[in-house]
Amino acid sequence: MGRQEPDLLRGTLDLLILRTLAGAPMHGWALSQSIQQQSENLLRVGQGSLYPALQRLEQQGWIESEWRPTEQNRPARYYTLTASGRRALVAETKSWRQYVRAVDLILEGA
Amino acid sequence: MSDELAFHLDMETEKNIRNGMSPTEARRVALIAFGGMDRVAEEMRDVRNISWLEDLVHDLRHVARALARSPGFALTAILTFALGLGANATMFGVIDQLLFRAPAHVTSPDRIVMLSMRGPGSTGIGQPTFNWPVYRVLRERVRSFDAIALADYQPMDVPIGTGADAQSLSGLLVTPSYFTVLGLRPALGRFMAASEGNEPVGAAVAVISYGSWTRRFGNARNVLGTTLDIANQRFTIIGVTPRGFTGTELGEVDLWLPMTGALRLQPLPSNWTTMTSATYARVFARLRAGVSRERATDEVGRVLTAALPKEWYVNGRRALLTPLVQSRSAQQGGTARVTALLAAMSVTVLLIACANVANLLLARALRRRREIAVRLALGISRGRLARMLLTESMLLALLGGVAAVIVASWAGSLIRGLLFGDITWATGTVDRRMLAFTALAAILTGLVTGLIPALQASRPDMTSALKAGVREGGEQRTATRSTLLVLQAALSVVLLVGAGLFVRSLIALTATRLGVDPDRVLTASMNLRAVGRTPDESDEIYRQALARVRALPGIASAAAAYTTPFGASWGADMRVPGRDSLPEAQGPFYNSVSPGYFATLGTRILDGREFTDADRPGSPRVIVINATMARLLWPGRRAVGECIDFVTDSLPCATVVGVVEDIRRQGLFEGPTYFVHVPLTQDVLALRARHVLVRPRGDASRMIEPVRRAVQTAAPGLPYAKVQRIGDMSILVSQLRPWRLAAALFGAFGLLALALAAVGLYGVVSYSVAQRIPEMGVRVALGASRRHLAELVVRQGVAVTSIGVALGVIVALITGRFATPLLYQESPRDPIVFGIVVATLFVVAVAASAVPAWRASHVDPIEALRTE
Numbered sequence: 001m002g003r004q005e006p007d008l009l010r011g012t013l014d015l016l017i018l019r020t021l022a023g024a025p026m027h028g029w030a031l032s033q034s035i036q037q038q039s040e041n042l043l044r045v046g047q048g049s050l051y052p053a054l055q056r057l058e059q060q061g062w063i064e065s066e067w068r069p070t071e072q073n074r075p076a077r078y079y080t081l082t083a084s085g086r087r088a089l090v091a092e093t094k095s096w097r098q099y100v101r102a103v104d105l106i107l108e109g110a
Numbered sequence: 111m112s113d114e115l116a117f118h119l120d121m122e123t124e125k126n127i128r129n130g131m132s133p134t135e136a137r138r139v140a141l142i143a144f145g146g147m148d149r150v151a152e153e154m155r156d157v158r159n160i161s162w163l164e165d166l167v168h169d170l171r172h173v174a175r176a177l178a179r180s181p182g183f184a185l186t187a188i189l190t191f192a193l194g195l196g197a198n199a200t201m202f203g204v205i206d207q208l209l210f211r212a213p214a215h216v217t218s219p220d221r222i223v224m225l226s227m228r229g230p231g232s233t234g235i236g237q238p239t240f241n242w243p244v245y246r247v248l249r250e251r252v253r254s255f256d257a258i259a260l261a262d263y264q265p266m267d268v269p270i271g272t273g274a275d276a277q278s279l280s281g282l283l284v285t286p287s288y289f290t291v292l293g294l295r296p297a298l299g300r301f302m303a304a305s306e307g308n309e310p311v312g313a314a315v316a317v318i319s320y321g322s323w324t325r326r327f328g329n330a331r332n333v334l335g336t337t338l339d340i341a342n343q344r345f346t347i348i349g350v351t352p353r354g355f356t357g358t359e360l361g362e363v364d365l366w367l368p369m370t371g372a373l374r375l376q377p378l379p380s381n382w383t384t385m386t387s388a389t390y391a392r393v394f395a396r397l398r399a400g401v402s403r404e405r406a407t408d409e410v411g412r413v414l415t416a417a418l419p420k421e422w423y424v425n426g427r428r429a430l431l432t433p434l435v436q437s438r439s440a441q442q443g444g445t446a447r448v449t450a451l452l453a454a455m456s457v458t459v460l461l462i463a464c465a466n467v468a469n470l471l472l473a474r475a476l477r478r479r480r481e482i483a484v485r486l487a488l489g490i491s492r493g494r495l496a497r498m499l500l501t502e503s504m505l506l507a508l509l510g511g512v513a514a515v516i517v518a519s520w521a522g523s524l525i526r527g528l529l530f531g532d533i534t535w536a537t538g539t540v541d542r543r544m545l546a547f548t549a550l551a552a553i554l555t556g557l558v559t560g561l562i563p564a565l566q567a568s569r570p571d572m573t574s575a576l577k578a579g580v581r582e583g584g585e586q587r588t589a590t591r592s593t594l595l596v597l598q599a600a601l602s603v604v605l606l607v608g609a610g611l612f613v614r615s616l617i618a619l620t621a622t623r624l625g626v627d628p629d630r631v632l633t634a635s636m637n638l639r640a641v642g643r644t645p646d647e648s649d650e651i652y653r654q655a656l657a658r659v660r661a662l663p664g665i666a667s668a669a670a671a672y673t674t675p676f677g678a679s680w681g682a683d684m685r686v687p688g689r690d691s692l693p694e695a696q697g698p699f700y701n702s703v704s705p706g707y708f709a710t711l712g713t714r715i716l717d718g719r720e721f722t723d724a725d726r727p728g729s730p731r732v733i734v735i736n737a738t739m740a741r742l743l744w745p746g747r748r749a750v751g752e753c754i755d756f757v758t759d760s761l762p763c764a765t766v767v768g769v770v771e772d773i774r775r776q777g778l779f780e781g782p783t784y785f786v787h788v789p790l791t792q793d794v795l796a797l798r799a800r801h802v803l804v805r806p807r808g809d810a811s812r813m814i815e816p817v818r819r820a821v822q823t824a825a826p827g828l829p830y831a832k833v834q835r836i837g838d839m840s841i842l843v844s845q846l847r848p849w850r851l852a853a854a855l856f857g858a859f860g861l862l863a864l865a866l867a868a869v870g871l872y873g874v875v876s877y878s879v880a881q882r883i884p885e886m887g888v889r890v891a892l893g894a895s896r897r898h899l900a901e902l903v904v905r906q907g908v909a910v911t912s913i914g915v916a917l918g919v920i921v922a923l924i925t926g927r928f929a930t931p932l933l934y935q936e937s938p939r940d941p942i943v944f945g946i947v948v949a950t951l952f953v954v955a956v957a958a959s960a961v962p963a964w965r966a967s968h969v970d971p972i973e974a975l976r977t978e
Contacts, residue, residue, distance in 0.1 A: 027114075027117070028114060028117075028118050029117065029118045029121040029122065030121075032118075033125075047115070047118055051114070051115065051118075074117070074120075075113075075117075076114075076117050077113075077114045077117070
């Protein structure tokens with residue numbers, strides 16, 4: 001492996017996927033591109049973690065998928081946030097904020 | 111899945127191209143970034159939790175390949191399973207239809223009950239026959255039923271037409287409510303209306319079965335409204351029962367007539383609707399919704415106690431309502447017990463088959479020790495390995511199950527034909543329930559069989575297995591295999607002992623003198639009463655019939671009589687002059703017979719003479735009595751010359767002129783019975799000729815048709831003449847069935863078990879010889895004789911067998927008491943049977959070891975030692 005990717009904390013990827021899908025339904029590749037751009041290229045999501053994560057989220061019922069043609073008229077699997085996914089996003093975001101705040105507090109206090 | 115990944119890859123590639131790479135380069139970079147499609151796909155699959163399915167497919171493929179490489183092994187295992195499972199599928203088919211299944215087309219059979227009266231302490235169904243007055247009382251007063259019906263205890267021979275075209279159908283007399291209780295829908299037309307069953311005289315209508323609609327009327331729809339000529343009356347056909355419905359019992363019914371509409375067919379007095387002394391019919395009822403069987407039983411009990419004559423409640427007999435399906439099995443009595451025992455036996459055979467295949471699998475696993483050890487070393491999980499071995503046995507069992515269905519369809523029709531010829535089966539030998547059963551049994555079998563090898567294989571000592579050759583480290587597993595073998599031998603002993611006991615019972619039973627040769631004597635009779643002939647006309651017709659039969663070629667002798675052995679009987683009191691009471695025995699029963707009666711039946715005359723033409727109306731009154739009566743009344747001296755009084759008349763006493771051996775009256779098993787024969791001509795008890803008995807010279811069954819024609823044409827306009835061998839009378843057939851069934855199937859199962867055990871023994875012994883070839887080589891090199899080596903091998907086989915036989919004998923001695931009530935003049939510990947079985951097993955053990963022994967004794971020492 002030539003390139004080092006910042007290691008996403010466990011659970012963080014799920015949160016990022018949920019947040020990104022909250023904007024609009026998209027397919028896996030678009031999702032990975034979106035996360036990469038939004039994080040100003042700091043975060044790269046490897047396919048090896050992206051697709052299993054999507055699978056997991058779908059099993060939890062937080063997202064749904066369907067095959068639809070893209071703008072170039074190629075079939076792709078689009079993921080959509082479900083109602084329970086939306087609730088999960090709120091809860092996860094809240095707990096993430098708390099977590100970051102806690103870590104900040106410790107880092108600044110040190 | 112992979113579509114999605116491919117899409118991702120394509121998008122990545124296009125992006126790279128947009129960034130200025132060449133297409134090839136773009137693809138390569140995308141692939142690198144991707145990090146291996148298979149790995150991602152696999153991780154995703156793990157998330158989806160379907161890996162077990164993929165593993166299964168993989169295992170199946172692997173196992174199938176492995177089996178295809180050793181077809182001999184696969185075939186043996188599948189065949190073994192096929193026989194074991196086939197035996198069970200066959201038994202299931204018989205038992206299911208005989209005991210567990212409601213008659214076809216009956217609506218919610220669990221709500222239908224049959225009434226019987228049962229004494230305290232009795233476990234069976236009790237007495238299931240009632241009469242019209244009971245039916246009327248229940249119908250009027252019991253609230254727990256939606257409908258209640260009365261149906262004759264058994265179908266009767268209904269004569270259709272007269273003369274040369276006369277036929278006989280099996281007809282059941284029922285109340286119109288019979289069809290309501292069963293919840294049947296007619297295939298054509300309608301069932302009887304309530305008014306058609308009114309008393310005292312109902313309508314002359316008939317419902318015919320689908321089968322007779324096909325056979326007699328070719329399924330013509332205009333059958334409705336046509337008439338059947340029964341007993342000089344025209345019965346109009348009003349409906350056809352659904353296809354496959356043949357009545358609630360096991361025998362087939364061709365037509366149903368309203369009980370009150372067919373009065374003249376019944377040998378009942380004219381006041382039968384009020385007569386309470388006779389019982390002749392079953393009571394069926396459908397429970398009202400929401401009423402439990404217990405509540406209904408209580409109500410029926412109350413109503414009957416209030417309405418019935420006191421003697422019905424003697425000995426505390428109580429009303430009992432049995433669900434329809436159970437009532438069927440309860441009435442099968444002995445057959446049900448034997449079938450249950452046989453079911454246990456077929457499971458035993460299956461266990462033996464399992465042990466056998468487990469043994470084969472173990473041998474295979476031993477041969478594959480190294481392969482397995484390598485797999486373990488390469489990181490396959492033990493669970494996965496065990497699963498693979500289980501897959502193997504499952505696959506074998508399922509294939510065996512498929513073959514078992516073929517075995518069962520064949521064996522099923524064989525058993526039906528040989529042992530249940532008088533029963534109509536609702537479905538073919540293979541049906542959905544049987545298939546489901548076989549599938550379930552196959553899965554269980556696969557699990558049980560695979561368990562031992564799987565457990566063994568999942569904990570091998572890896573390093574030693576890798577280091578050692580095939581030769582070492584197999585002791586523990588040989589022990590397991592020997593244990594399985596001991597088990598097999600033991601189970602075989604149990605089965606064979608069972609077979610022996612039943613075969614000896616059957617031999618004793620058929621050798622028992624019944625006082626008649628059932629298979630050599632034909633009886634012929636006609637329902638002349640049904641066509642309105644007077645007794646005097648009947649006498650003349652039978653005289654004619656007898657003369658015509660005697661004139662046929664190939665007849666040894668013929669006679670006329672009121673009744674026949676295993677037919678109806680007539681009882682009446684008698685007195686012996688000078689005695690106040692007689693020793694306790696059943697009877698006396700009477701038959702009125704023509705000269706030649708005993709010669710025709712094959713009954714031995716022990717003392718005195720048979721009747722002759724000289725015994726006429728005016729001559730001295732004479733009787734012939736049975737041996738039991740002679741022994742009980744005049745012990746220690748000649749009965750001939752003594753005399754008895756008939757209570758029914760005031761004429762002088764009748765003199766005993768002959769003593770004959772006992773003739774069975776009703777069944778194979780009956781206590782001491784007084785039996786008196788009187789000459790037909792002297793007409794002592796108004797017992798007229800109602801049967802012609804015929805003893806053909808050769809095969810009796812081939813004379814049935816000639817005799818039937820001769821009797822049928824004895825006079826113009828006669829109803830159907832029924833001719834059958836005494837041995838085919840249903841009362842005898844059904845009594846002999848349990849023994850025939852048990853002897854035949856125990857024998858088959860026993861031989862099957864023996865064959866399986868022999869194969870198992872052969873397998874183990876020859877495998878151990880193969881393992882010990884180097885040792886044998888050393889022995890030969892050191893001067894051991896061939897004979898010695900052969901003995902060594904045979905001794906091993908015999909040793910294992912001995913333990914199994916000892917165990918089996920103990921088990922057979924313990925379990926023998928379960929079979930005791932089913933045996934006839936046979937101890938469950940019969941030393942002859944045990945001796946033969948033990949000897950057989952040892953012969954088989956020696957035979958199974960013979961080939962491996964020969965191989966051992968012909969080991970080439972140089973060859974054997976070189977392989978090291």
